[in-house]
Amino acid sequence: MTNSFSTRIKQALADPQLRSNFRGAMDFLRNKRRLAFSDEDEWEALKKQGAAIRQDAIQRLPELLTQLEQQCLNNGIQVHWAEDDQDANNIVLGIAQQHQSKLVIKGKSMATEEIELNQFLEQHNIECIESDMGEYIVQLDNEKPSHIIMPAIHKNTAQITELFENKLGISTPEGDVDALIGVGRTILRKKFEQADIGISGVNFAIADTGTLCLVENEGNGRLSTTAPSIHIALMGIEKVIPNIKALPTLQKLLTRSATGQHITSYLNLISSPRKPDELDGPKAVHLILLDNGRANISQDEQLKSTLSCIRCGACMNHCPVYTRIGGHAYGSTYPGPIGQILTPQLKGLEQEGELLDACSLNGACGEACPVEIDLPELIRILRHRRQVDVHKPWSLEALVWFIWLQVHQYPRLYRLTTKFAALFRSLKLKTPTNWTNTRTLPKPAKLGLHKQMQRHSKTKSEAEK
């Protein structure tokens, strides 16, 4: 994406189809989630538990990761540490080259989006096919996911029907979703048979047993991790949880928050490669632990709750900005509120800080977050850091707030200013501003409240005499 954030926002807002697709989808998802958490007390209790589990895990990250590594090794899972995206990509490439793989099938994974694994493998002549239906659709259209749970949510059925016709040459009856899914399934089934490597993400990694949990609905995750002879799982280091007792809480919070489901269709618990007496499963399982900036975040007392995220997408589903502009406008792997706080931390405030502007601090994301991440507060903190670290001290905005402070720290000057504004209240500003493009300018009152309260106190004390 080469356009600036503001250009992308304008383009998104000017696309009525996109806007209606998002509005419809977000309303649908909000409603589903609301019904899934209809018991307010249960929601509050579950949320507290979930938040505590995640905070504890982030607090003990080094310890839990060491334990996870040891347990995985004991189970026969090969563990790799990747400091950044390049590292992770090279590890995958190394495994693929070792097995002379030409075809990789993938389950849905935002971590692989983050490191742009598909593009990297393609550069090395390895075909990498997405097997999640939504991911398959966006890959077919050379796009990126516009939502972390529903990658193709920006497209409606008609657009997908057209895409399949153009790219695959297969026509399906208008509005027939099942037919579209049938097409994807038929094509992907062959790929599952042919692929020698399956790549997946990890929703939760259980430290004390060395178990990788994968939550999914389509069964493609299970196929990706069992049909090919090699399974590579990529996870951000923050996905670790201490033990299996923590799983039911987080799992409930995840599926209900994401899609309003009380339980997921497939919960995969992967503990080892195929054992000698077993008939199926991969011959080798690799786990790649991706840092890519996360360790630094975990050391930051103010911001480390960013890592509590379980990637349910509820924050974006409830965000009025995301609902208007959709995921692509953000231009980052992770869109919406979680993207706005995570992306500048992963890629730097200088490069990604402007994402922070697109928030009215309405608090809907924080309210929806199932692990109590105070997203609005994190946005405020990052705005402050951006101002301190990146902005020039003599920027126009800094000047505005300097003047603002002078006026407001001297009550007399403040009162003089409101008086002055009242004097010119009938002046009609002709220059269009960001405010007046869609609104009239508020008119200062003839007499401000300060003045009127002075009079009020006077009449009151006279009345009481």
Added chain:
Amino acid sequence: MPTPKSPKTTQTKDASPKKQVYLFGTCLIDMFYPQAGLDAVALLELSGYEVIYPQAQTCCGQPPYNSGFRPPAVKIAKQTIQLFSAKDIPLIVPSASCAGMIKHHYPTLFGPQSLETKQAKQLAQRTFELIDFIADKLPYTQQPSRPPIKVTLHESCSALREMAVANSWRQVLNKLENISVTYPENRQECCGFGGTFSVKSDAISAVMTQDKCQNLLNTEGKQILSGDCGCLMNIGEHLKFESKKDPCLHLASFLVEHFGLRHD
């Protein structure tokens, strides 16, 4: 200029010395909507309070705070905390978002062991949003008769979430005779104001405002009520831009009219 009724009429209710409250009028109300501030005073006096309005008050500091410019916000917060710490009495704010700034953010602005934090916490405990504060103190049994009217309530984000007082707003309106209350579709969604957001991210803000206004108009309420002047300004100025009409009214003003406190 309509003036609130003199406090004399309500004095008979309570012979004991009047309880005092501070009013933080907010800068928006001071400059643009002083009537809402005067109506807040009238309601507090009707509920038996003497209102103290320190002339040295300015702004709560939320605009620079939310924009990432903390030092000016901290300076103003300190000044505001000191101003309202002279007396240990409730601080009433006729705007949920400014109340939220004082109640929930002031205590986080200073060092954990500092005197300011101690004072801020103390102030936070006695800071109340206006409608929430008077919800159980209004003379519901003495409502003047008025023709039935349908009104639309815009529950601001701060009232719904940070301050969690939207329930009080609803309860107050539900206790009024001959008032039917409607709510817009997507009632929990932001109106698009967000302070500096409306200028910095004007394109997104405009669309959010348009959607909110359309949903509000669809309810066909005669008046659009809220307890947050930021939202009322955003919604009202947009409606004026579109149709020259501004049906927005602060809840305080609506209640003053309802209880017949206004001398026209």
